[in-house]
Amino acid sequence: MMKHLRTFASAAGLAALVIGGSLLSSGLWGEKPEKAGAAELRLVYTPGMTAAQFAEANALPGEVAAAAFNSRGSMPYYDADKLPPDGLRASVERELALHNEHASKNWRKIALKFVMWFAFLGVVFTLLRRGLVTGVLRNWLYFASALLFGVALGSDPSPMGTVKDAIVLYAGSGAVFPPRLIAFGVFLLLVVLANKFICSWGCQLGVLQDLLFRFGRSGGLKQYKPPFSVTNTVRVLALAAVIVSAFLGSDIIGAVDPFKIYNPVILSLWGWAFVTLLLAASLFVYRPWCHLFCPFGLAGWLAEKISVYHVTVAYDKCAACGACERACPSTVMGAILKRDRAIPDCFSCGDCLAACPHGAVSFSAERRQVPPPGKFAKS
Numbered sequence: 001m002m003k004h005l006r007t008f009a010s011a012a013g014l015a016a017l018v019i020g021g022s023l024l025s026s027g028l029w030g031e032k033p034e035k036a037g038a039a040e041l042r043l044v045y046t047p048g049m050t051a052a053q054f055a056e057a058n059a060l061p062g063e064v065a066a067a068a069f070n071s072r073g074s075m076p077y078y079d080a081d082k083l084p085p086d087g088l089r090a091s092v093e094r095e096l097a098l099h100n101e102h103a104s105k106n107w108r109k110i111a112l113k114f115v116m117w118f119a120f121l122g123v124v125f126t127l128l129r130r131g132l133v134t135g136v137l138r139n140w141l142y143f144a145s146a147l148l149f150g151v152a153l154g155s156d157p158s159p160m161g162t163v164k165d166a167i168v169l170y171a172g173s174g175a176v177f178p179p180r181l182i183a184f185g186v187f188l189l190l191v192v193l194a195n196k197f198i199c200s201w202g203c204q205l206g207v208l209q210d211l212l213f214r215f216g217r218s219g220g221l222k223q224y225k226p227p228f229s230v231t232n233t234v235r236v237l238a239l240a241a242v243i244v245s246a247f248l249g250s251d252i253i254g255a256v257d258p259f260k261i262y263n264p265v266i267l268s269l270w271g272w273a274f275v276t277l278l279l280a281a282s283l284f285v286y287r288p289w290c291h292l293f294c295p296f297g298l299a300g301w302l303a304e305k306i307s308v309y310h311v312t313v314a315y316d317k318c319a320a321c322g323a324c325e326r327a328c329p330s331t332v333m334g335a336i337l338k339r340d341r342a343i344p345d346c347f348s349c350g351d352c353l354a355a356c357p358h359g360a361v362s363f364s365a366e367r368r369q370v371p372p373p374g375k376f377a378k379s
């Protein structure tokens, strides 16, 4: 009982540290909102207007008006109250959305974050390859990652945002924000190079959930491994709901976005309730957000099928004792070990490597083998 209370107190302390530190750092980073707002547009246009006159009449940035004009070619007559008859409104909305996205970002912070991501993931990759990511060090690495990529460098960008925000922006304005596309490509590349590595070690929300799960484990809380068929079905349905609701004009993740724990001033009341629930659930279930809701988690799960470095088993050394499967926080090691057809998400945590008493599990670029027939007949 005392042990459980200590676990809950440590979890609450961690959450308080994250929230307090994030309040401080988001104040220090200053003026950029990081999320572009949507504005109601009423456009004024009369034939013969230049882009500059159009910009002035509509209080638009000059480059937005110019880009909207250029993308429309010659301008027909528009009645201010009956817009959009055919496309000027769409052009302006798209260009304005792109302008707002650009203006909302703190580009220096984003560049710094990517540099730090590459450096940090490089260090963890080296440690994991050498089999050095074990108990206490693993927890410190998760803690450092949450402090660095969340508390210090904020809720945005995040792997999840590159998918969700792209869908919402496109559905609302028809715009595709190229930097977000590039970030998505870089994150997917990291997933492919080393199995889901950006989620494993770089995602500010992922590592926070992971750390809490380990608090629960060392505190003796009962932990659950829900079947992958169930969690993945929920995740697919969640993505479908995000897409449909975005085209209907709402951002359902935005309302409760748990990444905002790193920017607490913009968390809504519903957001606070959801984050509290999510962090509490993380003590009992491994990375609930990643497995149940995250659109990037789903994309990453597909991409990890072609990962170069991943967990592999040398069956000539494996004694089929099941130690790695029991140590794994989810059902994935069992699936890798027995080479099931559906392999769940592997977060490259290294628990299975450390647990194997025969050194049969490694994080390598070797192809995964099929176990010899009958190897796991008794398990």
Ligand code: SF4
Binding pocket: 158, 159, 160, 198, 199, 200, 203, 204, 205, 206, 207, 287, 289, 290, 291, 294, 295, 296, 297, 298, 300
């Ligand atoms: S799956 Fe988890 S770790 Fe990966 S982006 Fe989503 S929240 Fe982050």
Ligand code: SF4
Binding pocket: 311, 327, 328, 329, 330, 332, 333, 336, 345, 346, 347, 348, 349, 350, 351, 352, 353
């Ligand atoms: S313990 Fe499970 S999640 Fe962690 S690296 Fe091994 S298979 Fe992946």
